[in-house]
Amino acid sequence: MGDHSPASPSDAPAPFSDSAAPPPVPTETKSHADHHQDVPVHTKEEEQLPRIKAPTPRPTFMEHLADSRETQFHLHRQDSSELDRYFHGPRDMDKHSKWPIFMRMHGSVTPKMILPMLLVALWATLITCISHFLHDLGVNDILLTVLGFVVGLALSFRSSTAYERWADGRKYWSQLIQTSRNLARTIWVNTGEREGELGKVDLLRKLSAMNLILAFGVALKHKLRFEPDIAYEDLAGLVGYLDTFARDAHDHSVVHPKPKSTLKSTGEYLGVSFAESNPRKLIKRSKKPLGHLPLEILNHLSAYIDSCVDNGTLKSGLHQSQAITMMSTLNEVLTGTERVLDTPLPSAYSIAIAQISWIYVLVLPFQLYQFLHWITIPASVVAAYIIIGLATIGSEIENPFGQDVNDLPLDTYCRQIALELDIMTATPPPKVDDFMEREDNLVMFPLSQSGYSEWHDRSVEDIRAALKAKVVASPTPSGNPTAMSDTSTILGNESMSKQSV
Structure with a gap:
C-alpha cells in the first residue's frame, strides 16, 4: 500500500508529449446505467481520508493529431497563394494551362535564373564599358568553338544523368503501384473468409492489410522527402496503432515547423544556395531512433500473410508464393528508390560542370x-x-522525390493507390456464378444480343458456328456496318429453324 497524499497539479499526467509514447485507445466504454450500478459504498473511515484528485486522461495519438488538423489546414491555405503556385508550387496533374509552353512559368527555372542573369548582365556591362571607353578587351573568337564543344559535352552528360535518375524514380513508383494492385487483389479476392464470427475477423483483418499496403506507399513518400515523423495527416490514421520506432520518436516540432522568415523564403525561391536548408536536418536532429517505417510496415504485412496461411484462408500454394513474391517486390522498390535518392552525381562532376559553364x-563578353x-x-x-538554365534543370530533376513542380507527383500516386483500393473493397469478392450466368451477359456480343441463358440452351455446335460467323461478320476495312447486322440476323434465323425442327 502506498502513501495517499493530495495530488498536486504537477503530479497529474502530462498531455501527449514528444517523449511519451501514446497510450492505447480504450476499446469499451460503460453506459450510464452500468456506471451507476458500479458505484461503491464508502464508509465513514474512507470518507475521512484525503481525497485524491482523479488523473486527467492523456489524449491518444490520434486525438493529438486531430486537434492539430485545423491548424494544418490554415497553414496550407496560407502557403499556397495563386502567385506562388503559378511560379513555383506543387505539381497538380489535374490542372491544365492554355498558355503556350514557352510562356509558362509553372515548372520553369526562370525564378532561379534571376540572380545569375543579373550578375551576367552586370559583368557584361562592365566589360563592354571598359572596352568602349578605356581599353579594348576583346579576344579571338576561337575560344567560342573550343570551349563551346566542351560545355556542350558537359551539359549533355549532366542532363542525361539527371533524367536517368528521374526516369528510374518513375519506374520504381510504377512498379509500386502495380505490385500494390496485385497484392491487394490477392488479399481481397483470393484470401477466403471463414464462417460465423471468424468471418468478421477475417474481413476486418483484410481491410487492415489493405490499409497497410497504402501505408507502405505513403510512408515511402515521406521517407524519400526526409520527413521522419509518423503524425502526418495521411499516415497517422493508417499506422498510428503499430508499435514502430517512428511513433516513439514523434516530435511535434517536426510536423509543425516554425514559419520561415521572408528573407529565407525569398532566398529559397530565387535559388540562393546559402538560404537553402539541409533536407536531412530533421533526421539529424532527432533525439530518438527513427527506425525504418516502410520496412516495419512490410514486416507487419508479412506477419499477416503468414497468419492467413496458418488459418487456412489462403489455401492455394500459387497464391501464397505470389504474395511472398510481391512482398519481395515491394522491398525491391524500397531499395531502388533509396539508391536513386542516396546516389547523386559525384561532387567532382557537379563542381566541374558548374565551373565549366560559368567560365564559358x-x-x-570578351x-x-x-x-x-x-x-x-x-x-x-x-x-x-x-547554358546556366540547362545546368540548373539538371540540378532540379536530380532528386525526383521532392515537392517541386518538376519532381514526381508522389502525392498523386498515393491518392491513386488509395482510390483503387477503395474501389476494390467497395464490393465483396466476386463469385463466378453470380456474374457469369446473368441474363444480361451477352456472351456473343456484338454478333448476337442474346443472353447467357439462351446460348446455354443451344448446342455446342451452334456456339462454335457462331464463333466462326463472328470472324466472318467482322467489319470490313471499308467500314461497312451492315455486314455484322445481316450475319447476326441470318444466324438467329438459322438457330430458330433448328430449334423448331
Whole structure:
C-alpha cells in the first residue's frame, strides 16, 4: 500500500508529449446505467481520508493529431497563394494551362535564373564599358568553338544523368503501384473468409492489410522527402496503432515547423544556395531512433500473410508464393528508390560542370565585343540563360522525390493507390456464378444480343458456328456496318429453324 497524499497539479499526467509514447485507445466504454450500478459504498473511515484528485486522461495519438488538423489546414491555405503556385508550387496533374509552353512559368527555372542573369548582365556591362571607353578587351573568337564543344559535352552528360535518375524514380513508383494492385487483389479476392464470427475477423483483418499496403506507399513518400515523423495527416490514421520506432520518436516540432522568415523564403525561391536548408536536418536532429517505417510496415504485412496461411484462408500454394513474391517486390522498390535518392552525381562532376559553364559564360563578353559592341550585353545574357538554365534543370530533376513542380507527383500516386483500393473493397469478392450466368451477359456480343441463358440452351455446335460467323461478320476495312447486322440476323434465323425442327 502506498502513501495517499493530495495530488498536486504537477503530479497529474502530462498531455501527449514528444517523449511519451501514446497510450492505447480504450476499446469499451460503460453506459450510464452500468456506471451507476458500479458505484461503491464508502464508509465513514474512507470518507475521512484525503481525497485524491482523479488523473486527467492523456489524449491518444490520434486525438493529438486531430486537434492539430485545423491548424494544418490554415497553414496550407496560407502557403499556397495563386502567385506562388503559378511560379513555383506543387505539381497538380489535374490542372491544365492554355498558355503556350514557352510562356509558362509553372515548372520553369526562370525564378532561379534571376540572380545569375543579373550578375551576367552586370559583368557584361562592365566589360563592354571598359572596352568602349578605356581599353579594348576583346579576344579571338576561337575560344567560342573550343570551349563551346566542351560545355556542350558537359551539359549533355549532366542532363542525361539527371533524367536517368528521374526516369528510374518513375519506374520504381510504377512498379509500386502495380505490385500494390496485385497484392491487394490477392488479399481481397483470393484470401477466403471463414464462417460465423471468424468471418468478421477475417474481413476486418483484410481491410487492415489493405490499409497497410497504402501505408507502405505513403510512408515511402515521406521517407524519400526526409520527413521522419509518423503524425502526418495521411499516415497517422493508417499506422498510428503499430508499435514502430517512428511513433516513439514523434516530435511535434517536426510536423509543425516554425514559419520561415521572408528573407529565407525569398532566398529559397530565387535559388540562393546559402538560404537553402539541409533536407536531412530533421533526421539529424532527432533525439530518438527513427527506425525504418516502410520496412516495419512490410514486416507487419508479412506477419499477416503468414497468419492467413496458418488459418487456412489462403489455401492455394500459387497464391501464397505470389504474395511472398510481391512482398519481395515491394522491398525491391524500397531499395531502388533509396539508391536513386542516396546516389547523386559525384561532387567532382557537379563542381566541374558548374565551373565549366560559368567560365564559358564569363568569357563570352570578351569574345563578343569586337563583333557586337553594345549588343554584347543582351547577347551574353541570352547565352547565359541557355547554358546556366540547362545546368540548373539538371540540378532540379536530380532528386525526383521532392515537392517541386518538376519532381514526381508522389502525392498523386498515393491518392491513386488509395482510390483503387477503395474501389476494390467497395464490393465483396466476386463469385463466378453470380456474374457469369446473368441474363444480361451477352456472351456473343456484338454478333448476337442474346443472353447467357439462351446460348446455354443451344448446342455446342451452334456456339462454335457462331464463333466462326463472328470472324466472318467482322467489319470490313471499308467500314461497312451492315455486314455484322445481316450475319447476326441470318444466324438467329438459322438457330430458330433448328430449334423448331
